[in-house]
């Protein structure tokens with residue numbers, strides 16, 4: 001041990017000089033803290049003016065151009081509608097979903113004349129921007145899915161407003 005001591009002492013001195021170099025130990029700004037480096041002293045920086053979010057242009061285009069309607073789009077709309085809209089609007093669109101039955105404000109029925117007359121683009125718009133107490137779903141429902149849901153709402157409207165005459169029409173078309 002005696003012989004080892006002269007070696008051990010410089011080693012200890014070297015170790016003591018080592019600092020924790022991790023970012024946790026360095027000077028830094030706290031989240032949302034005061035940051036004198038910037039003129040407005042805000043740590044949280046805004047994107048420079050004119051910044052375009054990745055994929056924003058494609059989403060804008062998809063929003064403006066309705067996809068062609070086929071069975072696959074309708075099925076996608078049903079799947080998305082059932083997953084996202086039914087808690088409030090209900091499976092048939094009468095505005096009697098589960099959370100409404102538990103006291104959440106009731107949405108209007110899709111089967112009232114005003115909403116029957118509304119164009120599909122109106123439903124897309126409500127999902128994009130929200131309406132009254134209903135908040136926007138733009139960050140949860142992609143534009144193509146908004147169209148798919150709008151198409152499915154149209155199908156729901158047809159299903160609830162079917163007349164006997166429509167059925168006899170159908171019967172004629174059956175083989």
Ligand code: HEC
Nearest residue numbers: 084085088105106107108123126127131132133134137149
């Ligand atoms: C958390 C509950 C909730 C969910 C989920 C919800 N909505 Fe609504 N929605 C409402 C309420 C409440 C209203 C009525 C708002 C008002 O009149 O202030 C409404 C209104 C509407 C209207 C009628 C607007 C008008 O002109 O009267 C449409 C269309 C609509 N929602 C579509 C959708 C679609 C499509 C989805 C799914 C993507 C959806 N909503 C999801 C609660 C919801």
